[in-house]
Amino acid sequence: MKNTENPIAIFSKWFNEECxxxxxxxxxxxxxxxMGIDNFPNARFVSFKExxxxxxxxxxPLDSRKGIEINNNNNVAITFWWAETERQIRVQGIATTIxxxxxxxxFEERNINAKAVSSICEQGKELDNAALLEKNIEDKVVEGKRIDRPSNWGGFSIKPIRIEFMEFKETRFHHRKLYEFHNGIWSMKQLQP
Structure with a gap:
């Protein structure tokens, strides 16, 4: 069924209510x-920006496991779970590099510690000497110099093709709506709990 409601606007409203x-x-x-390069799915928590x-x-990092996997197959999913409002949002979409x-x-919005970690660490690589790596990061923070964005650090823009909203109910008759994007138009269907 066609629907004039914009799921992005619904997401923004729900996100603000939770915040x-x-x-x-x-x-x-x-x-x-x-989707992992070994054909096993991988999931991890990241920070949604906007x-x-x-x-x-x-x-x-664009060369981390997630970056490599997105480069190999840019069909991704993101899932939000919000405890206060008891809502879940599932998004499937196509990722491209920002x-x-x-x-x-x-990167400029990150705190000094996050910048230091991003400029020194190779996310997900095997760690030989944790104490030495931690000291290198601490030294970088203590220097207090400006830390520029490393060339391997960036982000992904996920263009949604499906967005499912679920509101949990004590009766277990959860309210679920699925929006799908086809030919420039969002359509919506209600799903059983």
Whole structure:
């Protein structure tokens, strides 16, 4: 069934409602799922930044496991779970790398420790000497010098093709709506709990 409601607007409303109520430290945490190069799915929590051009933005090293997997197969999923409002949002979409200007902006917003870690660490690689790596990061922070965005650090814009909203109910008759994007138009169907 065609629907004039924009699921991106619904997402924004729900996200703002959760942020007003939540007590969790990182309300923007979202589970990003990719298809592994070994054909096993991989899921991990990343930080959702914002919606840009009706796409969901997440950031991180482009040469990490998630970056390699997205480069190999850019069909991804992100899943939000919000405890205060008891809502879940599932998004399936196509990931593309964000431009360097946007990546610079997100990197600049990071705190000094996050910048130091991103500039020194090779995310997901085997660790030989944790104490030495931690000292190198601490030294970089203590230097207090400007830390520029490493060339391997960026982000992904996830253009949704499906967005499912679920509101949990004590009766277990959860309210579920699935929006799908076809030929430039969102359509909606209600799903059984």
């Amino acid at each position: 007003e109520l939540t007590k969790v430290k990182i309300p923007s945490a979202v589970c990003l799922s990719t 919606i840009v051009d009706n796409s969901f933005i997440v950031t991180g 431009n360097s200007k946007l990546a610079d902006r997100y």
